[in-house]
Amino acid sequence: MSRPARTYLRRCREALKKVNPIRSVKGTRDLLPAETALWQRVEEEARRVFVAYNFREIRTPVLEPTVLFARSVGADTDIVTKEMYTFTDRDNESLTLRPEATASVVRAYLEHGLYNEGGIHKLYYMGPMFRRERPQKGRYRQFYQIGAEVLGSYHPSIDAEFLEMLVLFLERVGVRDFALLLNSVGCPKCRAEYVKALRRALERVKVDLCADCQRRAATNPLRVLDCKVEADQPIIEKLPHILEHLCPECQQHFDRVTGELKQRGVAYQITPRLVRGLDYYTRTTFEITSSVLGAQNALLGGGRYDGLAEMLGGPPTPGFGVAIGQDRLMLAVEQAAQLKGEDQLAAYVAWMGEQALPLAAQLAQDLRRQGISAELGYEPIKLKKSLSVANKLRARFAVIIGEGELASGRCQVKDMNTGQQEEVEPARIAQYLQEKLGKPSV
Numbered sequence: 170m171s172r173p174a175r176t177y178l179r180r181c182r183e184a185l186k187k188v189n190p191i192r193s194v195k196g197t198r199d200l201l202p203a204e205t206a207l208w209q210r211v212e213e214e215a216r217r218v219f220v221a222y223n224f225r226e227i228r229t230p231v232l233e234p235t236v237l238f239a240r241s242v243g244a245d246t247d248i249v250t251k252e253m254y255t256f257t258d259r260d261n262e263s264l265t266l267r268p269e270a271t272a273s274v275v276r277a278y279l280e281h282g283l284y285n286e287g288g289i290h291k292l293y294y295m296g297p298m299f300r301r302e303r304p305q306k307g308r309y310r311q312f313y314q315i316g317a318e319v320l321g322s323y324h325p326s327i328d329a330e331f332l333e334m335l336v337l338f339l340e341r342v343g344v345r346d347f348a349l350l351l352n353s354v355g356c357p358k359c360r361a362e363y364v365k366a367l368r369r370a371l372e373r374v375k376v377d378l379c380a381d382c383q384r385r386a387a388t389n390p391l392r393v394l395d396c397k398v399e400a401d402q403p404i405i406e407k408l409p410h411i412l413e414h415l416c417p418e419c420q421q422h423f424d425r426v427t428g429e430l431k432q433r434g435v436a437y438q439i440t441p442r443l444v445r446g447l448d449y450y451t452r453t454t455f456e457i458t459s460s461v462l463g464a465q466n467a468l469l470g471g472g473r474y475d476g477l478a479e480m481l482g483g484p485p486t487p488g489f490g491v492a493i494g495q496d497r498l499m500l501a502v503e504q505a506a507q508l509k510g511e512d513q514l515a516a517y518v519a520w521m522g523e524q525a526l527p528l529a530a531q532l533a534q535d536l537r538r539q540g541i542s543a544e545l546g547y548e549p550i551k552l553k554k555s556l557s558v559a560n561k562l563r564a565r566f567a568v569i570i571g572e573g574e575l576a577s578g579r580c581q582v583k584d585m586n587t588g589q590q591e592e593v594e595p596a597r598i599a600q601y602l603q604e605k606l607g608k609p610s611v
């Protein structure tokens with residue numbers, strides 16, 4: 170740093186009182202450039218796959234009326250009772266930072282009367298969600314989801330096509346070691362019958378279950394199936410399965426889904442205990458787990474929610490959706506190490522002597538206008554130092570402009586990978602770099 174710069178900074182510091190540094194909120198984190206490059210690659214792949222299946226993006230607000238989640242997610246779920254960031258706004262309206270986005274997408278679909286257009290709507294979204302959970306590896310209070318929803322069809326082909334799309338997406342981002350777990354939770358009619366049977370069975374065995382399960386047996390018996398306590402597992406395994414209680418219509422739907430998955434070459438494991446945490450699911454539910462994250466950590470999950478639109482005051486509208494936990498997906502993508510998130514700097518423009526600056530600045534501007542990333546030194550430095558700066562920035566090429574180059578009207582372009590150097594006219598440099606960057610370096 171130059172002396173005037175040091176003096177200037179010291180004066181700035183003296184004008185301020187010493188204060189403690191401010192840290193990010195617990196359970197939240199900053200994603201720094203070393204990570205965001207890979208995040209962007211994953212998001213790009215998601216967009217590409219969604220668009221290939223004719224999905225379009227929807228962006229809904231992060232803030233929603235609290236009642237939206239109380240009605241959709243369920244007023245007695247952990248999410249709504251314990252985990253939401255809810256506050257009273259200045260005009261006394263209760264607002265919530267969205268804990269998930271399906272309810273928001275359905276709200277927007279109803280609010281804008283998209284159902285009036287008829288047909289099927291395929292929508293996708295990406296963004297932060299908020300839940301005040303206990304922070305742990307791969308789980309944050311501000312976490313990110315990539316999600317997609319199909320609204321307007323009861324057809325089992327929708328379920329199968331959607332799952333095929335998710336498998337393609339995981340393959341595209343290099344995650345191969347995963348399992349698709351599949352179940353049906355039936356419709357309100359057959360599920361009610363099942364819950365009765367489950368309650369009866371629990372009456373006989375609940376004394377042997379953990380305290381949580383004993384409470385759930387009374388309040389929400391389906392939740393018992395989610396219990397992770399080791400000692401409970403043999404007992405839970407013997408409880409009645411929902412798949413044995415499906416009504417003929419739900420059974421037919423499930424058979425069509427599994428039949429089509431086979432036709433499409435999508436492998437799945439039927440998992441009768443998979444009932445998912447949210448109240449609005451009907452019929453097909455699914456999760457994809459990856460051994461990379463440990464069996465209990467789902468990468469993504471979702472299912473059919475044919476009653477949700479009506480719960481939110483709209484006309485009957487069937488739906489099917491997924492939410493992908495991006496924070497956990499990134500751990501799996503990093504492990505798979507197939508995608509590279511590196512955004513390499515294309516060119517470092519090095520100039521020697523004040524008289525070289527106008528040409529260097531012009532050249533840097535030309536490159537940038539043509540979408541070639543370029544860094545321009547801010548001060549004249551010696552050639553050797555310039556090349557070491559280019560190295561440090563991991564620039565692919567260094568463009569060198571010194572007295573000799575000014576006199577000859579040609580610049581030196583050095584390939585930082587191979588060390589080869591060529592003379593190129595300034596007007597041709599952008600084209601020259603574009604050609605070189607198009608081909609992989611040897």
Ligand SMILES: [Zn+2]
Pocket residue numbers: 355356357358359360415416417418419420
């Ligand atoms: Zn049913």
Ligand SMILES: [Zn+2]
Pocket residue numbers: 378379380381382396397398401
């Ligand atoms: Zn238990």
